[in-house]
Amino acid sequence: MMKLTEIVDVLHFYRQSKDIENLSIKGLEIDSRNVEQGDLFICIKGFTVDGHLYAQQAEKQGAVAVIAEKPVDVSIPVILVNDTTKAVALLANKFYDYPTEKLNVIGVTGTNGKTSVTYLLEAIFKEQRKKTGLIGTIQMKMEDDCFDVKNTTPDSLFLQRSFQQMVNRKIDTVFMEVSSHALDLGRVYGCDFDIAVFTNLSQDHLDYHESMEDYLHAKSLLFSQLGNRYDEKKPKFAVVNKDDPHSKMLIKSTSQPVITYGIEKQADIQAIDVKLDANGSTFLLKTFDEEVRITSKLMGNFSVYNMLAAASAALCTGIPLHTIKRALESTTGVSGRFEPVNLGQPFGVIVDYAHTPDSLENVLETIRSFVKRKVYVVVGCGGDRDKSKRPLMAGAAVKYADLAIFTSDNPRTEDPQAILNDMVAGLQGNNFQVIENRQQAIDEAIRLAEKDDIVLIAGKGHETYQLVKGEVHDFDDRLVAANAIKFNWNKEN
Ligand SMILES: CC(=O)N[C@H]1[C@@H](OP(=O)(O)OP(=O)(O)OC[C@H]2O[C@@H](n3ccc(=O)[nH]c3=O)[C@H](O)[C@@H]2O)O[C@H](CO)[C@@H](O)[C@@H]1O[C@H](C)C(=O)N[C@@H](C)C(=O)N[C@H](CCC(=O)O)C(=O)O
Ligand SMILES: Nc1ncnc2c1ncn2[C@@H]1O[C@H](COP(=O)(O)OP(=O)(O)OP(=O)(O)O)[C@@H](O)[C@H]1O
Ligand SMILES: N[C@H](CCC[C@H](N)C(=O)O)C(=O)O
Ligand SMILES: [Mg+2]
Numbered sequence: 479m480m481k482l483t484e485i486v487d488v489l490h491f492y493r494q495s496k497d498i499e500n501l502s503i504k505g506l507e508i509d510s511r512n513v514e515q516g517d518l519f520i521c522i523k524g525f526t527v528d529g530h531l532y533a534q535q536a537e538k539q540g541a542v543a544v545i546a547e548k549p550v551d552v553s554i555p556v557i558l559v560n561d562t563t564k565a566v567a568l569l570a571n572k573f574y575d576y577p578t579e580k581l582n583v584i585g586v587t588g589t590n591g592k593t594s595v596t597y598l599l600e601a602i603f604k605e606q607r608k609k610t611g612l613i614g615t616i617q618m619k620m621e622d623d624c625f626d627v628k629n630t631t632p633d634s635l636f637l638q639r640s641f642q643q644m645v646n647r648k649i650d651t652v653f654m655e656v657s658s659h660a661l662d663l664g665r666v667y668g669c670d671f672d673i674a675v676f677t678n679l680s681q682d683h684l685d686y687h688e689s690m691e692d693y694l695h696a697k698s699l700l701f702s703q704l705g706n707r708y709d710e711k712k713p714k715f716a717v718v719n720k721d722d723p724h725s726k727m728l729i730k731s732t733s734q735p736v737i738t739y740g741i742e743k744q745a746d747i748q749a750i751d752v753k754l755d756a757n758g759s760t761f762l763l764k765t766f767d768e769e770v771r772i773t774s775k776l777m778g779n780f781s782v783y784n785m786l787a788a789a790s791a792a793l794c795t796g797i798p799l800h801t802i803k804r805a806l807e808s809t810t811g812v813s814g815r816f817e818p819v820n821l822g823q824p825f826g827v828i829v830d831y832a833h834t835p836d837s838l839e840n841v842l843e844t845i846r847s848f849v850k851r852k853v854y855v856v857v858g859c860g861g862d863r864d865k866s867k868r869p870l871m872a873g874a875a876v877k878y879a880d881l882a883i884f885t886s887d888n889p890r891t892e893d894p895q896a897i898l899n900d901m902v903a904g905l906q907g908n909n910f911q912v913i914e915n916r917q918q919a920i921d922e923a924i925r926l927a928e929k930d931d932i933v934l935i936a937g938k939g940h941e942t943y944q945l946v947k948g949e950v951h952d953f954d955d956r957l958v959a960a961n962a963i964k965f966n967w968n969k970e971n
Contacts, residue, residue, distance in 0.1 A: 482503055492557050494557045503542055505573075506573055508529065513539040542555075581651070582795065585666070587674070588678050589677070595791075602792045603653075606797050618632075716732045739790045754777065774807060819963065831939025833859075838936055853880050854881050854923040855933075883913055884913075885914060
């Protein structure tokens with residue numbers, strides 16, 4: 479229980495419709511359907527509906543007061559503020575007693591590699607025997623307990639509540655993906671990050687952000703909001719990829735010490751003598767005063783960048799280089815990221831989460847560098863997402879693959895055929911086919927594959943569903959591929 483006057487104090491400027499002096503609240507809630515007796519309900523104007531429409535339902539379910547941006551027709555007190563999204567972040571922070579100040583929080587942003595870097599960080603910190611938490615696209619973790627999440631970066635209320643649970647469990651360090659949507663929508667407003675990591679920036683999400691500049695600006699908020707004073711005892715750090723030109727702007731955005739990493743340009747933490755092959759990657763990791771060779775099972779230049787990002791952040795916290803080496807060398811990869819499906823068939827099948835032009839190009843380039851024969855790629859583009867990336871992804875597919883099979887990937891509310899038309903419009907050449915049904919597309923690629931070929935199934939990675947017109951259908955690329963392999967393999971033997 480908390481006194482209402484005490485919690486609303488964090489809002490500073492507000493108008494109240496009634497006296498709130500003797501009220502106490504049990505919890506905070508932004509979804510009327512979940513309101514319980516004694517809650518404070520906060521109305522959020524969303525993209526789909528306006529939460530102000532649900533104030534009455536919240537009252538019926540026992541809310542003691544409402545925070546809103548405009549008057550609502552309820553008999554309980556209404557507290558009016560300019561921005562309820564910002565208000566809920568402030569209220570949650572206070573209600574859960576500023577949990578991020580008691581945790582070490584490492585935020586990772588960038589177009590590609592966020593999930594991969596957070597899992598590498600988890601491996602390093604576990605090697606150092608730290609209690610860890612993780613929040614991102616695949617799930618939320620508290621030590622080894624896993625929880626479902628709806629968004630890569632959840633809303634501020636869910637976040638602060640989860641952080642408090644982590645504090646209660648005595649978790650030491652949390653690794654967290656910070657999406658541009660979250661930064662723009664204030665989901666991480668008030669989070670006290672200790673380290674901000676930038677992976678890279680390339681085209682995505684231009685349905686949401688007006689331009690690449692706008693997208694970069696959203697990412698830069700993680701850096702401009704990093705700490706607001708210099709704390710000698712616990713300094714904050716910004717970790718950026720020197721080889722990505724967007725880093726220049728991020729370096730300017732922060733008042734905190736910056737550590738750079740890279741392969742091409744000279745950086746504080748550098749990979750030199752990088753060698754990539756079908757078994758993984760090896761490179762010399764040079765820090766300010768030490769160097770060590772890393773030999774990893776992770777494939778591709780992009781994985782070297784991810785390892786550099788994680789190693790740099792870990793070094794900022796004082797983890798020794800030999801511990802980082804041990805962790806990176808024993809990591810086998812993340813679910814749905816360059817994940818092989820191997821049933822002993824004579825060709826390779828890889829399931830990957832590449833769903834941007836840049837990541838698809840990176841993954842295909844990596845496969846091209848070691849494949850002995852043909853490359854097949856099965857890929858689609860998500861509905862209700864950046865339309866301008868569709869022809870670019872299709873272009874990357876036909877550039878590197880011997881045959882690209884374009885198919886559906888979470889059409890959501892769009893017509894799958896219209897998405898496919900956007901993908902293939904303007905494509906040159908004839909090394910592609912369109913098979914709308916994803917299962918049939920995967921079956922076809924696996925039916926065609928012969929000894930030493932590689933089939934890349936891109937875009938859905940760890941996902942276990944296909945979203946079609948508001949319905950969630952079971953769909954797991956790894957299971958579909960395994961069934962197709964079994965079917966074709968049995969036929970041949
Ligand atoms: C565009 C967007 O970001 N939408 C997010 C937003 O949903 P919304 O604005 O549609 O919410 P809404 O349904 O209009 O509801 C408004 C308010 O009314 C309330 N409500 C609603 C119904 C009701 O009966 N009662 C009630 O009180 C809701 O609880 C909410 O507070 O708020 C929801 C709750 O926080 C989010 O789950 C949802 O993310 C959706 C699922 C989404 O797809 N978001 C994507 C674009 C996204 O954020 N992606 C990034 C990752 C990108 C990447 O990594 O590549 C991410 O961080 O996940
Ligand atoms: N550093 C990188 N640079 C470019 N591509 C990468 C990099 N790391 C991973 N990828 C590719 O991008 C895909 C997605 O990687 P990952 O899930 O780590 O990114 P993410 O930033 O978390 O994506 P999302 O925005 O969907 O959460 C991988 O499957 C791989 O194909
Ligand atoms: N976080 C990304 C994931 C895309 C995954 C892909 N399978 C799709 O549905 O487009 C998004 O929501 O845009
Ligand atoms: Mg992710």
